[in-house]
Amino acid sequence: MSEPVNIPTHWYNIAGDLPVAPPPHLHPGTKEPITADDLAPLFAKGLIEQELSTETNIEIPEPIRDVYRNYRTTPLIRAHAFEKALGTPARIYVKYEGVSPVGSHKVNSAVAQAYYNSIDGVKRLTTETGAGQWGSALSFACAKFGIDLEVWQVRASYESKPYRRFLIETYGGTVHASPSELTDAGRQVLADYPDTPGSLGIAVSEAVEVAVKDPAARYTLGSVLNHVVLHQTVIGLEAVAQLRAAGEENADVVFGCAGGGSNLAGLAFPFIREVLHERAATRVVAVEPAACPSITRGEYRYDHGDIAGLTPLLKMHTLGQDFIPDPIHAGGLRYHGMAPLLSHTVELGYVEGKAVPQTDAFAAAVQFARTEGIVPAPESAHAIAAAAEYAKGLTEPEVVVIGLSGHGQLDLPAYHAYLSGNLD
Amino acid sequence: MSEPVNIPTHWYNIAGDLPVAPPPHLHPGTKEPITADDLAPLFAKGLIEQELSTETNIEIPEPIRDVYRNYRTTPLIRAHAFEKALGTPARIYVKYEGVSPVGSHKVNSAVAQAYYNSIDGVKRLTTETGAGQWGSALSFACAKFGIDLEVWQVRASYESKPYRRFLIETYGGTVHASPSELTDAGRQVLADYPDTPGSLGIAVSEAVEVAVKDPAARYTLGSVLNHVVLHQTVIGLEAVAQLRAAGEENADVVFGCAGGGSNLAGLAFPFIREVLHERAATRVVAVEPAACPSITRGEYRYDHGDIAGLTPLLKMHTLGQDFIPDPIHAGGLRYHGMAPLLSHTVELGYVEGKAVPQTDAFAAAVQFARTEGIVPAPESAHAIAAAAEYAKGLTEPEVVVIGLSGHGQLDLPAYHAYLSGNLD
Structure with a gap:
């Protein structure tokens, strides 16, 4: 039996480890590099420190590790049966976060x-959510730490996919369909387009507006920003150690899905650390939906994170702040931009992009x-599809790691649609 | 860091370890103790051997352990935050099977x-399912071992709770609403009651009928029988070892929900082994819904497992083969009988019953x-409610173990109904 892998004691901040420093975020008004003071109305102090930090290893506070202990370390599964079905010489390992x-x-x-x-001392948080993965996770976390949560959920999801809304409510959070009558941004959209299905960009604007107007409230974002990416590195830190415990020296290729980028970056950055320190030559593939291809088809430039331009300007791969992707089932990947840190590693050549059509993703997932x-x-299905295609093309054994960011039990109607030949 | 707990190499068969042998199943026609030959048209040979076995330890074949490795050992979680919320001196441990x-x-x-x-060499299996937990698990298992599966799902669930039906289909199984036009039993019911919502008892009769008529097919049952209980003992075997690894000598009380009984027995029998061998004085509480109280309100006598009387006669706590429980959300607990092995341990004084109303279960679950x-x-919620009530009454520390048989993400509409004050 191999050595057990422990829960990480520190997050890994790649910003302190790269040969070229990442471009700073800019103030949306002055276009100057953003400061901690600029961010203070929006985010908690500890998170702002992390957003701007160049420390390579940042200690995980004990109360956070205490919650992590309830589900981490998450499994690294050797997918023997999937390998056999693909007929590949690859050894495929799946890092599975769905047990959270x-x-x-x-x-x-x-x-x-x-x-x-x-x-x-914050008593009220706001956020947006699409399909509801982020909203439900934050609702649970707010219940743990005694904070009231208001979630603006994209109206199309609010109405057609009620399960995750029920999940947010079960944890105690309040959900508003976005656009709502509760904000200037929402009222404006409703006045112009009463029947709009909503979008993440609108929901961000609503959640930010409410947080900024209430000095006792703060806003939270579930991806994109440096501090979010930082927290997700527990995935990759465990995976690197688990792979070694399983007897593999290194990964040859790592596949993860990328919407805002925190899942892929969280998995991949600890593998890239091995590359940066010349201990491995691992390739990293960020898999995005063909319907929202920010890395493979977007521009690398400064852009806003929301439609109303309330967020800082972020240097990233973007399809434009007003890009509205097709309503694919992988709601978590329907975002116009890509995490600046991840975009930067793409530019430096440590990560490559790959776009996968929705039907290919479901075929591989089934x-x-x-x-x-x-x-x-459905988000993770994109990574599985890209990895499967790669593995099928191999003639020599390689070690392939797939990030499986979550289970799809609340997305079963999408599987039903795929199996019935009715996928949009 | 404590010693890691391994996946068990053997299942524990309590039938070989009890001071009084359990009463045999009887042939439904002759009323004589059932033989392996009698069961051959229904079940696989290996399962029949286990059904009748008095070996205490039965080796788990490597191909089964290989699948177990993908999700076992399942976590034993110390529920610090729940303890604090209850204000109890108890140390509460939760054995969580929802990561499967x-x-x-x-x-x-x-x-x-x-x-x-x-x-x-069986190529076709049949079974019944209520809410769909068993049907979806078997559909996955059949995909693993290359077997076609047909599931008769109680019509009310088939129509109102489609997610688990989609799950069965995603794994490749075929689902029929029960009663169906495909069997004599189904056609009979439909002729008499065209609008019937169906019941588990009817669905069992349909699945058995189809299996018996096709020599190449076999039937499977998800609870109640000795071999099913046997397989579930991996839960308790791990929990006993994990509790020791966590520094606890023994459990004082074990709570689990009981419908057909395999979950509770699987968790509890390895704890009862400690009692039988005088290494512990653990109490075991089988928690059942107030709407279907077979242990606390049923009779202990021979009865059939299905409405048509096709199954062997089982000595068990039963509300009668034609008992139709209220349509509570814990569909997995809506069964008129209780596993014979579990009923026998109740009679011998190793297990006690406790009935919990549905609203209490949801309050504790939230x-x-x-x-x-x-x-x-919702099934597991019953165990949590009973354990919480017990823990709140304690004035001295005790070690309380709760079996959490599964997650409720596909039951979120029931939570929504509870939170909205609209629970049936």
Whole structure:
């Protein structure tokens, strides 16, 4: 029996480890590099420190590790049956975050964000959510740390996919369909387009507006920003150690899905650390939906994180702040931009992008479910599809790691649609 | 760091360890003790051997352990936050089976049943399911071992709770609403009651009828029988070892929900082994719904497992083969009888029953979700409610173990109904 792998004691901040410093975020008004003071109305102090930090290793506070202990370390599964079905010589390992209480990796950052807000005395948090993975993770975290949560959920999801809304409410959070009558941004959109299905960009603007107007409230974001990426590195830190414990020296290729980028970056950055320190030559593939291809088809430039331009300007791969992707089932990947830190590592050549059509993603996910038992979240299905295609093309053994960011049990109607030939 | 706990190498068969042998099953026609030959048209040979075995330790075949490795050992979680919320001096440990690929403990037996059928060359299995936990677990297991599966699902669930039906289909199984036009039993019911919502008893009769008529097919059951209980003992075997690894000598009380009984027995029998061998004085509480109280209100006598009387006669606590429980959300607990082995341990004084109303179960489950993050299956919620009530009454520390048989993410509409004050 191999040595057990422990829960990490520190997050890994790649910003302190790269040969070229990442471009700073800019103030949306002055266009100057953003300061901690600029961010103070929006985020908890501890999170702002992390956003701007160049420390390579940042200690995980004990109250956060205490929650992590309830579900971490998450399994690294050798997918023997999936390999056999693919007929590949690859050894495929799947890092599975779906065992978290809420069912996805989002909990890793939600717990940290709620904690740092709680030590600032914050009693009210706002956020947006699409399909609801982030909203439900944060609702759980807020329940843990005694904070009231209001979530603006994209109206189309609010109405058509009620399960995650019920999950947010079960943890005690309040959900508003976005656009709502509760904000200037929402009222404006409703006046112009009463029947709009909403979008993440609108929901961000609503949640930010409410937080900024209430000095006792703060805003939280479930991906994109440096501190969110930082928290997610527990995934990759464990995976690197678990792979070694399983007898593998290194990964040859790492596949993860990328929407805002925190899942892929969280998994991949600890593998890239091995590359940076010349201990490995691992390739990293960020898999995005063909319907929202920010890395493979977007521009690398400064852009806003929301439609109303309330967020800082972020240097990232972007399809434009007003880009509205098709309504694919992988709601967590429907974002116009990509985490600046991840975009930067793409530019430096440590990460490559790959776009996958939705039907290919579901085909691979069904094959994975029938061999390994786990029904992947539609987001994760994109990574599985890209990895499967790669593995099938191999003639020599390689070590392939797939990030499985969450389970898809609340997305079963999408599987039903795929199996019935009715996928949009 | 404590010693890691390994996946068990053997299941524990309490039938070989009890001071009084359990009463045999009887042939429904002759009323004589049932033989292996009698059972041959219904079940795989390996399962029949286990059903009749008095060996105490039965080796788990490697192909089954291989699937177990993908999700076992399952976590034993110290529920610090829940303890604090209850204000109890108890140390509460939760054995959590919801991390299995399908989301509940049912996989433990499904994999074993599919495996033993596969080595008999069986190509077609039939079964029934209520809410769909068992059907989805078996569908996954059949995909693993290359067997076609047909599931008769109680019509009310088939129509109103489609997610688990989609899950069965995602794994490749076929689902029929029961009663169906495909069987004599189904056609009979439909002729008499065209609008019937169906029942588990009817669905069992349909699945048995189809299996018996096709020499190449076999039937499977997700609870009640000795071999199913046997497979589930991996839960308790791990929990006993994990509790010791956590520094506890023994459990004082073990709570688990009991419908057909395999979850509770699987968790509790390894703890009762400690009692039988005078290494512990653990109490075991089988928690059942007030709407279907077979242990606390039923009779202990021979009865059939299905409405049509096709199954063997089982000596068990029963509300009668034609008892139709109220449509509570804990569909997995809506069964008129109780596993004969579990009923026998109740009679011998090793297990006591406790009935819990549905609203109490949801109240405790919401408190648990808000403190520990896991949304319990409505079935498991009954165990949590009984344990919480017990723990709140303690003035001295005790070690309390709760079996959390599955997550409730596919039961969120029931939580929504509870939180809205609209629970049936």
